[in-house]
Amino acid sequence: MFRWGVLSTAKIGREHVLPAIAESANGVVSAVASRDPSRARDLADRFGAPHAFGSYDELLESDAVDGVYVPLPTAQHAQWAAKAARAGKHVLVEKPLALDAADIAPLIALRDARAVLIAEAFMVAYHPQWSTVRDLIAAGALGKLRQVQAAFTYHNVDPANMRNRPELGGGALRDIGVYPVVAASLATGREPVRVQAVVERDPRFGTDRHASVRVDFGDFELSFYVGTQMAARQAMLFHGDAGTLELAAPFQAGIYDQARLDVFDRKRTQGAVHRFPGVNQYRLQAEAFVRAARGEDVQLFTLEQSVLNQRVIDAIFRAGDSGGWERV
Numbered sequence: 001m002f003r004w005g006v007l008s009t010a011k012i013g014r015e016h017v018l019p020a021i022a023e024s025a026n027g028v029v030s031a032v033a034s035r036d037p038s039r040a041r042d043l044a045d046r047f048g049a050p051h052a053f054g055s056y057d058e059l060l061e062s063d064a065v066d067g068v069y070v071p072l073p074t075a076q077h078a079q080w081a082a083k084a085a086r087a088g089k090h091v092l093v094e095k096p097l098a099l100d101a102a103d104i105a106p107l108i109a110l111r112d113a114r115a116v117l118i119a120e121a122f123m124v125a126y127h128p129q130w131s132t133v134r135d136l137i138a139a140g141a142l143g144k145l146r147q148v149q150a151a152f153t154y155h156n157v158d159p160a161n162m163r164n165r166p167e168l169g170g171g172a173l174r175d176i177g178v179y180p181v182v183a184a185s186l187a188t189g190r191e192p193v194r195v196q197a198v199v200e201r202d203p204r205f206g207t208d209r210h211a212s213v214r215v216d217f218g219d220f221e222l223s224f225y226v227g228t229q230m231a232a233r234q235a236m237l238f239h240g241d242a243g244t245l246e247l248a249a250p251f252q253a254g255i256y257d258q259a260r261l262d263v264f265d266r267k268r269t270q271g272a273v274h275r276f277p278g279v280n281q282y283r284l285q286a287e288a289f290v291r292a293a294r295g296e297d298v299q300l301f302t303l304e305q306s307v308l309n310q311r312v313i314d315a316i317f318r319a320g321d322s323g324g325w326e327r328v
Helices: 011-023 035-046 056-061 073-088 105-114 128-138 173-187 281-295 305-323
Strands: 002-007 027-033 051-053 067-070 090-094 118-121 145-155 194-201 208-216 221-227 228-238 243-247 261-264 271-275
Touching: 002 011, 002 056, 002 281, 011 027, 011 035, 011 281, 027 056, 027 281, 035 051, 051 056, 056 073, 056 221, 067 073, 067 281, 073 090, 090 281, 105 118, 105 305, 118 281, 128 173, 128 228, 128 243, 128 261, 145 173, 173 208, 173 221, 173 228, 173 261, 173 305, 194 305, 208 228, 208 243, 208 305, 228 271
Parallel strands: 002 027, 002 067, 027 051, 067 090, 090 118, 145 221
Antiparallel strands: 145 228, 194 208, 208 221, 228 243, 243 261, 261 271
16 A cells, blocks of 8 residues: 655645545555644544654654645745655645745656656546546537636635645635636646736735636636635536536536536536535545556656646736736
8 A cells, every 4th residue: 555644734635635535546545744742643643644844854754654635824835845855755845836836846846857747736627527528528418618607605714724825835826726727628628828907905914816717728718717715616617609517516526516427418408417425536546646656657646737737827816917818
């Protein structure tokens, strides 16, 4: 079994990723590190991990860990991914991997030089609903794709939460704006060429709390909004000249809602529903990562894809400042 270590006791690890690793067919939670040793021990005991460390460096030095999961605050992702790679560990890093696309190039160099796997944790890339969306679009179920619409919002005004702290990389675009862009690329195999955006910042926190974005993919457009101080919503719709396809839970399937695709023809008189019961995209992500780390031919979300996605987020921030179109 692949022995996982986790850097920090962050909520996403506690509630989603570590339970998925514990349920996976090829991995176990072996070690937990926290600046608070008691918190590390408590979480380690919860998942039956034999090792708990009072510092992240101690875990990286441990021979009881094959790879690490990094759910630290966004501003620390690239730093600790690099440290883990230098320690010879495979690394799964929570999204977003970096604050700027330029920060990912050193990780690609480390990956290649140290022969370790480094991947950004876009769990949506492993959910079969997205391969189904891709296949349906490629097969012409929607005709010519013209428009994609998406939304991702939640309500969080806690000043201590990292999502409201700019020095930790907080804000809507980095936290959830990455999802519509990644999903549109995964579904179509296309990459954006330019963006336009209105970005609203919170006067208290300094973070971007709302963004309305247009993304030009060349032959279709993605329009989406994200917000951190709005009622919770997730939606994504693909609209062609021959039909539509809508996802009930595009990003947090099984948590926000059950995964379901509704496909309709041009007149909305005939349709099909695709369901995906019992799928845990976090487990599929963990298992795929381990298989890839062992040298199997597995399709992962690569660092090269991370660069492309981060360039879009960088361009959205520029567009929010300039008020015009910005090249990706």
